[in-house]
Every structure is written in structure tokens, then in C-alpha cells.
Amino acid sequence: QSVLTQPPSASGTPGQWVTISCSGSSSNIGTNTVNWYQQLPGTAPKLLIYTNNQRPSGVPDRFSDSKSGTSASLAISGLQSEDEADYYCAAWDDSLKGLVFGGGTRLTVL
């Protein structure tokens, strides 16, 4: 059971706009920044978004995030076939004094 809760799966068609939610608590998302990772099959995770919607070099602006209270969301616009991957949210937890990940969401592009 992960500290951060994500839906196990999501799907969309090419060109569509999809969101992936991440629910936490006051000790993690409610207080700290949420970071998002993409993991393509058989590869290491890749940082997508960090510290208030910053994107590392090379990450397209089709990816964005938002936060409200103890929940956060990753939004992907103009969905492409290469976006098919597992997506994870993560945040520092002040109570656990550790970093916590969501269980991951598998995105399927139909």
C-alpha cells in the first residue's frame, strides 16, 4: 500500500488530453512539492516535472502538473503513442522523514 495513491491505469487516444491523479496527505503533498516520473518499458525512470511545474531540458511542454490541497495531477496534452508508459508521483513526507512514491499509473494510448 503506497503512501501516495494513483489510479493503476489510464488511457486515451492520440491527440487527446489526459490526466493522472496523485492523492496524499498534509505531511507530503499538502506541504511539499510533487515530482513526476515517466518509465518506459525496460528503462530507468525519467524526471518529467519537478518543483512547481519545472521541466528538465528535453521534456515537452505537453506535460504539466497542478496541485490542490493534498492532491496533485499530471496532465498530458496532445497524447502521442510514445507517451505509453508508467507514470509515478513522488513527494517528501515530513512525518515519515522520507521520500514516498505513488504506486504508479500505466498509461495506454489506444
Added chain:
Amino acid sequence: EVQLLESGGGLVQPGGSLRLSCAASGFTFSSYGMSWVRQAPGKGLDWVSGISGSGGSTYYADSVKGRFTISRDNSKNTLYMQMNSLRAEDSALYYCAKDVYSGYPDAFDIWGQGTMVTVSS
């Protein structure tokens, strides 16, 4: 080129020990926090431990506290993790990851390819 290269994984019996290493190159190693993140086959990401850029602060997941020890040698640009009293549930691919910042574990912008640890009799 910024790179992280893990080594030291392998097959070990329950209760045994293993030491993982992560050689870093292409960036000023001492300026950034580093972490170990593991992933069991077919499962999600699980943060294990982190260390600040100076090495003065360390952080552990409750599941490994007291059994694993993270350390770094900034003169050798290398991160380590000593794993003792290993359990079957520690079996996973262990990734070394570089933080965007120098302090507590936050956002990991560079990842290694991982080293596999299997705990089994």
C-alpha cells in the same frame, strides 16, 4: 556526459550482506544529493535511502533503517550502500539517482541503469 554506473548486485542468501557502488561522472558530484531507489520485478518504485551532497545528512526508509547504510566518497565520485541482514523482500533492481538539489531527497534527474539484488536460499 552525465552518467551513473551501479555495480555490486548479485545473489545472496537471506541474512547475508552486499555492498552496492555507484560511480558518477560528468557533474560535480559533491554538489548534489544522491539516493538509492529500488524496483521489484513488475512492481513500482520504492525509495530506499538518500544522502546530502556533503555526506553530512542521511535518510532511510523505515523498511531498511538499521540494516542498510548509505555513504559517499566525494574524492572518488562514488556512492555506496552497505546492505546487511538481507531479506527476500529486498530483492529488486537497485537504481542510483542524482538529485536536482544538494539537501534532502527531492527530484532525481539522472538515473543509472540499475543493479539487480536477489535474496534467496
